[in-house]
Amino acid sequence: MTEVGIIGGGIAGLTAAIALARKGFDVTLIHEGIKNSNSYLAQAGIALPVLEGDSLKSHVLDTIRAGRYLNDEEVVWNVVSKSSEAYSFLMSLGLEFEGNEVEGGHSFPRVFTIKNETGKHMTTLLYVRAKELGVNFVQGLAEALAVREKRAYGVFLNGELMRFDASVLAAGGYTALFKYTAGSELNLGTLIGDAVLKGAPARDLEFVQFHPTGFIGRDGVKLVSEAVRGAGAKLVTEDGERFVNELEPRDVVARAIYRQLQKGKKVFLDATGIEDFRGRFPQIYAFLRKEGINPEKDLIPVFPIAHYSIGGVAVDLWYRTAVKNLYAIGEAASNGFHGANRLASNSLLECVVSGLEVVRTICRDRPRVRETPEIEYSGEEPGDVGALRELLWRYAGIVRNGESLKEGLKGLEGIDADTRLKLLARGILKNALIREESRGAHFREDFPHPRKEFERPLFWS
Numbered sequence: 001m002t003e004v005g006i007i008g009g010g011i012a013g014l015t016a017a018i019a020l021a022r023k024g025f026d027v028t029l030i031h032e033g034i035k036n037s038n039s040y041l042a043q044a045g046i047a048l049p050v051l052e053g054d055s056l057k058s059h060v061l062d063t064i065r066a067g068r069y070l071n072d073e074e075v076v077w078n079v080v081s082k083s084s085e086a087y088s089f090l091m092s093l094g095l096e097f098e099g100n101e102v103e104g105g106h107s108f109p110r111v112f113t114i115k116n117e118t119g120k121h122m123t124t125l126l127y128v129r130a131k132e133l134g135v136n137f138v139q140g141l142a143e144a145l146a147v148r149e150k151r152a153y154g155v156f157l158n159g160e161l162m163r164f165d166a167s168v169l170a171a172g173g174y175t176a177l178f179k180y181t182a183g184s185e186l187n188l189g190t191l192i193g194d195a196v197l198k199g200a201p202a203r204d205l206e207f208v209q210f211h212p213t214g215f216i217g218r219d220g221v222k223l224v225s226e227a228v229r230g231a232g233a234k235l236v237t238e239d240g241e242r243f244v245n246e247l248e249p250r251d252v253v254a255r256a257i258y259r260q261l262q263k264g265k266k267v268f269l270d271a272t273g274i275e276d277f278r279g280r281f282p283q284i285y286a287f288l289r290k291e292g293i294n295p296e297k298d299l300i301p302v303f304p305i306a307h308y309s310i311g312g313v314a315v316d317l318w319y320r321t322a323v324k325n326l327y328a329i330g331e332a333a334s335n336g337f338h339g340a341n342r343l344a345s346n347s348l349l350e351c352v353v354s355g356l357e358v359v360r361t362i363c364r365d366r367p368r369v370r371e372t373p374e375i376e377y378s379g380e381e382p383g384d385v386g387a388l389r390e391l392l393w394r395y396a397g398i399v400r401n402g403e404s405l406k407e408g409l410k411g412l413e414g415i416d417a418d419t420r421l422k423l424l425a426r427g428i429l430k431n432a433l434i435r436e437e438s439r440g441a442h443f444r445e446d447f448p449h450p451r452k453e454f455e456r457p458l459f460w461s
Contacts, residue, residue: 002025002026002165002166002362002366002367002368003025003026003028003163003164003165003166004020004025004026004027004028004164004165004166004167004168004362005028005029005030005154005155005162005164005166005167005168006027006028006029006030006168006170007030007142007155007167007168007169007170007171007191008029008030008031008037008169008170008171008172008330008332009029009031009032009033009034009036009037009123009127009137010034010037010038010039010040010123010170010172010330010331010351011037011039011042011119011122011123011126011330011348011351011352011355012039012170012329012330012331012332012350012351012352012354012355013029013031013168013170013171013329013330013355014029014034014039014123014126014127014130014355015089015126015351015352015354015355015356016168016170016329016354016355016356016358016359017029017130017133017135018093018126018129018130018133018135019089019355019356019359020359020362021130021133021134021135022133023359023363025362026136027135027136028135028136028137028138028162028164029130029135029136029137029138030138030139030140030142030155030157030162031137031138031139032139032140032141032186033139034123034124034127036184036185036186037123037172037184038119038172038173038175038183038184038187038331039119039122039123039330039348039351040119040120040123040124041119041120041182041183041184041223042118042119042120042122042347042348043116043117043118043119043223043225043227043283043284044101044103044111044113044116044118044225044226044227044230044344044345045097045100045101045103045111045112045113045114045118045227045345045348046086046090046111046112046118046122046345046348046349046352047059047083047103047106047110047111047112047343047344047345047346047348047349048083048084048086048087048110048112048349049080049083049108049110050083050084050087050110051100051108051109051110053108054108054110056077056080056081056083058107058108059080059083059108059110060073060076060077060080061107062105062106062107062343063076063080063337063338063339063343063346064076064339065105065249066105066249066339066341066342066343066344066440067338067339067340067341067342067343067440068339068340068341068439068440068450069339069455070336070339070340070439070440070454070455071336071337071338071339072335072336072337072339074317075317075335075336075337076336076337078317079337079349079350079353079354080349082353082356082357083349083353085353085356086349086352086353086356089352089356090122090352093125093126093129094125094129095121095122095125096114097112097113097114097118098113098114098115099112099113100112100113101113101227101230101231102230102247103226103227103230103247103344103345104226104229104230104246104247104248104249104250104253104344105247105248105249105250105343105344106343106344106345111227111230111344111345113227115282115283116225116227116280116281116282116283116284117282117283118348119348120283122348138157138162140157140158141157141158142155142156142157142171142191143155143156143157143158143159143190143377143379144156144191144194144377144378144379145167145169145191145194145195145198145323145326146161146162146163146167146372146375147198147199147323147326147375148373148375150198150199150322150323150324151323151324151325152164152166152167152323152324152325152326153325153369153372153373153375154167154369154372155167156377156378156379159377159379161372161375161377163369163372164369165325165367165368165369166325166326166327166362166365166367167325167326167327168327168328168329168358168362169191169192169195169313169321169326169327169328169329169332169333170328170329170330170332170355171187171191171332172184172186172187172189172330172331172332173187173189173192173308173309173311173312173331173332174187174188174189174192174208174309174311174312174424174428175187175208175306175307175308175309176188176189176389177189177306177385177388177389177392177421177424177425177428178208178305178306178389178392178393178397179306179389179390179392179393180214180216180221180303180305180306180393181221181305181306181307182211182214182221182222182223182305182307183306183307183308187309187331188382188385188421189309189421189424190382190418190420190421191332191420192312192313192332192424193418193419193420193421193422193423193424194378194420195313195321195323195326195328196313196420196423196424196427197378197419197420197423198323199322199323200313200314200321200322200323200326200328201313201314201322202311202312202313202314202334202424202427203311203312203314203334203336204310204311204312204334204336204431205309205311205424205427205428205431206311206396206428206431206432206435206442207309207310207311207338207340207341207440207441207442208306208308208309208310208311208396208428208441209250209251209306209307209308209309209310209341209342209441210250210251210254210304210305210306210307210397210398210441211223211226211250211254211304211305211306211307211308212226212235212250212253212254212256212257212302212304213225213226213228213229213235213257213269213300213302213304214302214303214304214305214307215287215288215291215300215301215302215303216303216305217287217291218291219287219290219291221305222284222287223305223307224269224284224300224302225281225284226250226344227281228269228271228274228281228284229246229247229269230247231271231274231280232271232273232274233246233269233270233271233273233274234246234269234270234273235253235256235257235267235268235269235270235302236267236268236270236299237260237265237266237267237268238265238266238268239265243256243260244256244257249341249343249344249440250307250341250342250344250441251341251440251441251443254304254398255398255399255443257302257303257304258304258398258399261303266301267301267302267303268299268300268301268302269299269300269302270299270300271295271296271300272295272296272297272298272299274295274296277295277296278296281295288300304398306393308331308342308347309331310334310338310339310340310341310342310441311334311427311428311431312328312331312332312333312334313328313332313333313334314333314334314335315327315328315329315333315334315335316335317335318357318358318360318361318364319333319335319354319357319358319361320361320365324367325365325367325369327358327361327362329351329354329355329357329358330347330350330351330354330355331347331351333354337350338350339440340439340440340441340442341439341440341441342441380418380419380420381418382417382418382421383415383416383417383418383421384415384416384417385417385421387415387417388412388415388417388421388422388425391408391411391412391415391425392408392425392428392429394408395407395408395411395429396408396428396429396432398443399443399445400432400442400443400444400445401444401445401446402433402436402444402446403446405429405432405433406433408429409426409429409430409433412425412426412429432444435454436451436454437449437450437451437454438450439454
């Protein structure tokens with residue numbers, strides 16, 4: 001029997017685990033607590049073009065427009081066309097959505113939600129169903145991939161090799177490499193850097209999406225979901241001036257807020273006109289009240305934060321990496337679906353679709369490891385992650401320029417951190433330096449316009 005190891009307990013990993021278990025595979029899922037995944041923290045919902053009046057073509061066009069025409073069109077059609085399968089899969093598990101909303105960049109209210117805590121409810125249900133199917137859950141930190149001569153043999157956990165015929169990387173992205181993020185602090189991208197070091201190229205690392213409406217409070221960084229703007233909340237300065245269309249794609253809104261902040265102005269989200277804010281957004285209401293803000297009466301101070309890494313380990317249409325028997329799904333993978341900017345709520349769709357698709361790939365490939373060669377443990381201590389986070393926030397943040405990116409690359413050499421994290425940080429900085437244009441989540445103030453010659457993705461390894 002083929003033994004499959006999945007690294008990551010978010011929606012992509014759990015979907016793959018359930019689908020594999022249903023087909024009789026021996027599945028082990030290594031995780032650090034499902035509450036520590038970005039999937040669990042996802043507020044708004046999942047984009048599904050399954051309602052009457054909507055269409056696959058409309059969703060595809062919205063995705064490509066938001067991605068600033070850098071998307072791989074074949075990949076976009078491939079993912080979006082599997083929306084009904086993703087929906088049926090979730091329904092088969094007993095998931096019940098409460099409503100559907102329109103979000104920034106969508107031309108139709110196709111974002112399915114549950115109490116604005118959609119990720120929490122989906123992740124919890126998937127975990128329960130995976131347990132019922134006998135998936136072997138192992139809690140711990142997978143420190144390194146076991147790879148020799150571009151063939152994967154498993155992963156190292158607590159310094160010990162766990163051997164698998166197929167290894168599926170579903171451990172999320174690298175937004176925790178930036179100083180301010182509302183995502184999981186564990187999303188440093190260590191295994192993405194490890195995969196690159198061992199022969200699996202990464203791509204599109206310069207594209208990091210900054211969510212416009214982060215909240216920085218006493219209890220850390222939180223997220224005020226885009227669904228709040230979809231429900232009618234307005235962005236205003238301290239003078240009450242409205243300065244942007246709140247439903248523009250995230251890159252546009254994030255930069256508009258950034259420019260106001262650079263002028264020395266404070267920016268607020270005015271949600272006082274939303275009826276029953278507490279009932280519609282209980283999680284957001286709760287943390288704001290804890291911070292002394294009543295969103296039904298008070299303005300909410302907001303600040304853009306690193307939210308989603310569009311880049312990741314390069315995969316083909318079937319989620320294979322360049323390392324044999326190593327697959328990548330969800331935010332850890334990059335295949336051109338999002339282009340230069342992720343359309344709101346497409347990430348959870350990608351998680352479910354990639355989780356289901358990689359299972360079909362494994363069924364076709366039937367990977368087998370008959371003999372495991374001697375493989376040295378290659379893990380490292382994280383080192384000065386704080387310095388890396390400060391550096392990337394300063395030099396590769398919301399607005400970039402060539403000189404600051406060069407300074408960032410120079411400063412990177414003096415930081416004592418895990419080789420794989422430095423490799424990933426260097427990839428972000430170098431890709432951003434090479435891409436002498438502005439497109440989607442990547443904005444260069446010295447090259448403020450898109451350029452035709454950059455319309456195809458860059459690969460870096």
